[in-house]
Amino acid sequence: MAIDAGFLDELRARTPIASVIGRRVKLTRSGRNWKGCCPFHGEKTPSFYVYDDHFHCFGCGVHGDVISYVMQSEGRSFPEAVEELASAAGLEVPAQTRESREAVVHARSLEDVLNATQALWAQALYQSEGRAGLDYLLARGLTRETIASFGLGWAGEGRGALAAALEREGITPAQMAEAGLMRLDEDGRPKGELFWGRVTFPIRDRKGRLVSFGGRILGDGQPKYLNGPETALFSKRRLLFGLDRARAAVRAPRPKGVPAPDLVVVEGYMDVIALHQAGFTGAVAPLGTALTPEQLEVLWQVDRAPILCFDGDAAGRRAAVK
Known part of the structure; x- marks a missing residue:
C-alpha cells in the first residue's frame, strides 16, 4: 500500500509514541527518554527504551517507530496500523489512488536528483574550481573531517554547468526545477540554475534524507545565504538544519x-x-x-x-x- 510520506510523517508527529506504548508497558523516566521491560521478550531488568520517535530493546534488538510497534504488538498489517493510529489522532488516511502511488515514486526520483547533485558539488569543493570555497571553510575554522561529515560542497561559477552534468545522468531541467535547483519563469518553465558560485550546505530532514540545499556566496554579493524553494520534499517552516x-x-x-x-x-x-x-x-x-x-x-x-x-x-x- 502506497501512502503519502508526508501524511505518515504528520501521523508520527501527532502520535506520542510513549503514550501508545505506555498503554501496555509500564514506562519510567530515564533522563529525557523512557524505559521499561520489553513486551516482546521476557525480562526482569528493563532494557526496552522509548525515545521521541522510536523504540529499541537492547536485549532482543527489536526496533521501530509507532506504526511498527502497533504492527508487532497487535499483529496488524501496515494499513491496519496506520488506520488505527490515524483514527486516534483525528486524521483521515488518504485514499490509495494511482496518483498517490505515482507521487511516492516521484518523491523518490526527486531524491535521486538531489543526491546526484550532492555528489557533484561535494567533489567540486576539492577541485581547482572549488578552491575558494574550501579556503573559506578552512579559514572559518572547520576541519576537513567536519567539512566531509556535513557534506559541504561547491556550486561552480558557470550557470548551466550543473544542468549539463546532470543531463549526462538522464536528469532534465524540469526535474531540477521540481527538486528546487532551478528557477521558473512566469510560465512555470525552468529558466536558470538557482545555486552558482556558492559554498553549498545539504539540508536533510529529521531522518537524514536529503531534501534541499543552502548556499553561501563568497564576497559581497546578495543574498549572502540562499535556501532552496519549497518543494514536494522540502518545507522550510517544518525543518531545522542539523x-x-x-x-x-x-x-x-x-x-x-x-x-x-x-x-x-x-x-x-x-x-x-x-x-x-x-x-x-x-x-x-x-x-x-x-x-x-x-x-x-x-x-x-x-x-x-x-x-x-x-x-x-x-x-x-x-x-x-x-
Missing part, C-alpha cells in the same frame, strides 16, 4: 550520570556546524525564516526545554522574545 544529527545525539543511550547534550537553536548553518565540531552536538538552526510554530513543535518532541541562542543584536533578541 535536526537529524541533534536528535540522534540527544536520544543516544549514555552511561548513568552522563547528561544528554542540550538542544540549542542558533541562527545559521555555520553556527550549527561549528558547534557540532566543538562538541555541542545538539545544535540546530531555522532555514532562513523566523522560528515557526511548526519548528517549535518539532523541538519540543526532542527536548522539553530547548535553548534559544540567537545572535546578540537587536534582530536576534527580537526573534528570541517572539
Whole structure:
C-alpha cells in the first residue's frame, strides 16, 4: 500500500509514541527518554527504551517507530496500523489512488536528483574550481573531517554547468526545477540554475534524507545565504538544519550520570556546524525564516526545554522574545 510520506510523517508527529506504548508497558523516566521491560521478550531488568520517535530493546534488538510497534504488538498489517493510529489522532488516511502511488515514486526520483547533485558539488569543493570555497571553510575554522561529515560542497561559477552534468545522468531541467535547483519563469518553465558560485550546505530532514540545499556566496554579493524553494520534499517552516544529527545525539543511550547534550537553536548553518565540531552536538538552526510554530513543535518532541541562542543584536533578541 502506497501512502503519502508526508501524511505518515504528520501521523508520527501527532502520535506520542510513549503514550501508545505506555498503554501496555509500564514506562519510567530515564533522563529525557523512557524505559521499561520489553513486551516482546521476557525480562526482569528493563532494557526496552522509548525515545521521541522510536523504540529499541537492547536485549532482543527489536526496533521501530509507532506504526511498527502497533504492527508487532497487535499483529496488524501496515494499513491496519496506520488506520488505527490515524483514527486516534483525528486524521483521515488518504485514499490509495494511482496518483498517490505515482507521487511516492516521484518523491523518490526527486531524491535521486538531489543526491546526484550532492555528489557533484561535494567533489567540486576539492577541485581547482572549488578552491575558494574550501579556503573559506578552512579559514572559518572547520576541519576537513567536519567539512566531509556535513557534506559541504561547491556550486561552480558557470550557470548551466550543473544542468549539463546532470543531463549526462538522464536528469532534465524540469526535474531540477521540481527538486528546487532551478528557477521558473512566469510560465512555470525552468529558466536558470538557482545555486552558482556558492559554498553549498545539504539540508536533510529529521531522518537524514536529503531534501534541499543552502548556499553561501563568497564576497559581497546578495543574498549572502540562499535556501532552496519549497518543494514536494522540502518545507522550510517544518525543518531545522542539523535536526537529524541533534536528535540522534540527544536520544543516544549514555552511561548513568552522563547528561544528554542540550538542544540549542542558533541562527545559521555555520553556527550549527561549528558547534557540532566543538562538541555541542545538539545544535540546530531555522532555514532562513523566523522560528515557526511548526519548528517549535518539532523541538519540543526532542527536548522539553530547548535553548534559544540567537545572535546578540537587536534582530536576534527580537526573534528570541517572539
